[in-house]
Amino acid sequence: MSVSAPVIIRLLASSVSVASRAGKIVRDVMSKGELGIVEKGKDDYQTEADRSAERCIIDSLSRQYPKARIIGEEDSSPNENEVSPEWIVLDADKEVLGLECPASLKGVKEEDIVVWVDPLDGTSEYTQGFLEHVTVLIGISVNDKPVGGVIHQPYFKNQAGSEVKMGRTIWGLSEAGVGGFTPAPPPESIIITTTRSHSNPVVEKALQVMNAAQILRVGGAGYKLLEGKASVYVFASPGCKKWDTCAPEAVLSAAGGKLTDILGNFYKYGANEPKPNKTGVLAAVNDELHSYALNRIPQDLKDALANK
Numbered sequence: 001m002s003v004s005a006p007v008i009i010r011l012l013a014s015s016v017s018v019a020s021r022a023g024k025i026v027r028d029v030m031s032k033g034e035l036g037i038v039e040k041g042k043d044d045y046q047t048e049a050d051r052s053a054e055r056c057i058i059d060s061l062s063r064q065y066p067k068a069r070i071i072g073e074e075d076s077s078p079n080e081n082e083v084s085p086e087w088i089v090l091d092a093d094k095e096v097l098g099l100e101c102p103a104s105l106k107g108v109k110e111e112d113i114v115v116w117v118d119p120l121d122g123t124s125e126y127t128q129g130f131l132e133h134v135t136v137l138i139g140i141s142v143n144d145k146p147v148g149g150v151i152h153q154p155y156f157k158n159q160a161g162s163e164v165k166m167g168r169t170i171w172g173l174s175e176a177g178v179g180g181f182t183p184a185p186p187p188e189s190i191i192i193t194t195t196r197s198h199s200n201p202v203v204e205k206a207l208q209v210m211n212a213a214q215i216l217r218v219g220g221a222g223y224k225l226l227e228g229k230a231s232v233y234v235f236a237s238p239g240c241k242k243w244d245t246c247a248p249e250a251v252l253s254a255a256g257g258k259l260t261d262i263l264g265n266f267y268k269y270g271a272n273e274p275k276p277n278k279t280g281v282l283a284a285v286n287d288e289l290h291s292y293a294l295n296r297i298p299q300d301l302k303d304a305l306a307n308k
């Protein structure tokens with residue numbers, strides 16, 4: 001790996017490589033069929049894949065970037081969950097390593113970085129067999145802002161002739177753009193995406209007011225922004241956490257979109273910020289659609305979430 005590349009570029013390139021490895025762990029646990037499901041709370045599950053993929057990502061990154069703060073969704077202590085040497089990934093994606101670092105990120109130091117890791121986003125869907133909804137998320141933030149993100153889809157099917165290769169990895173870097181996919185132009189009509197497994201009456205009310213042509217209910221924060229069919233993501237509820245939105249926000253904003261809470265405020269991604277995204281999620285592929293959705297949400301609903 002080029003030691004001369006700025007740390008933000010090296011970390012993004014390392015994150016792209018380790019996300020694929022974590023995706024293979026996610027597929028391997030499913031193929032073995034022993035999911036080891038633990039109920040963390042109401043409608044909130046963890047599997048062996050969440051735990052192992054998290055160890056793979058956190059151990060691999062913390063060995064290379066010991067001064068960065070790395071925060072993962074799952075509490076999987078190394079003692080309980082032995083790290084197999086084949087889970088340690090020290091290579092870095094060559095395409096990302098070759099990127100020109102934006103001037104504003106060249107001086108970032110390792111200790112300025114907070115990494116938010118969601119080893120398996122869409123756990124409910126994973127346990128129920130909606131495997132294409134599952135993603136691995138690694139979000140890189142500096143000064144409270146998501147500046148880099150990796151979204152890996154372990155079950156994306158790449159057709160190469162008669163052969164199918166599983167998995168693709170999408171990345172985004174502030175002021176540099178995105179890679180691994182081509183963002184589709186927004187659909188003509190308003191197509192909204194939202195939760196499949198964590199709805200409630202307030203979530204539904206915020207959807208009703210959107211005057212949408214279609215509502216797509218899919219799992220995971222990562223998948224909603226990738227699917228390419230929807231242009232707005234509305235989730236008027238607490239439940240998502242910083243590791244759910246850091247990588248998606250970085251990728252979306254690098255592609256010209258915007259992710260905020262339901263009140264239109266940006267979340268902060270510093271290490272000491274509260275983990276829950278208490279005031280929901282509102283994301284859109286461009287500013288115009290974001291403003292449209294924000295203006296449609298009734299003030300009393302915004303107030304209710306803010307005062308919860």
Ligand SMILES: Nc1ncnc2c1ncn2[C@@H]1O[C@H](COP(=O)(O)O)[C@@H](OP(=O)(O)O)[C@H]1O
Pocket residue numbers: 042043044073118120121122123124194195196197198218219220221238239240241244
């Ligand atoms: N009410 C709730 N309780 C717990 N987690 C919630 C939740 N609402 C949303 N989430 C989490 O936010 C992410 C996106 O939710 P959804 O798929 O419902 O849109 C999921 O991440 P994980 O699967 O990584 O836990 C999900 O668990």
Ligand SMILES: [Mg+2]
Pocket residue numbers: 044045073123
């Ligand atoms: Mg979870």
Ligand SMILES: [Mg+2]
Pocket residue numbers: 118120121122220221243244
């Ligand atoms: Mg998640």
Ligand SMILES: [Mg+2]
Pocket residue numbers: 050073118119120121122123
């Ligand atoms: Mg998760």
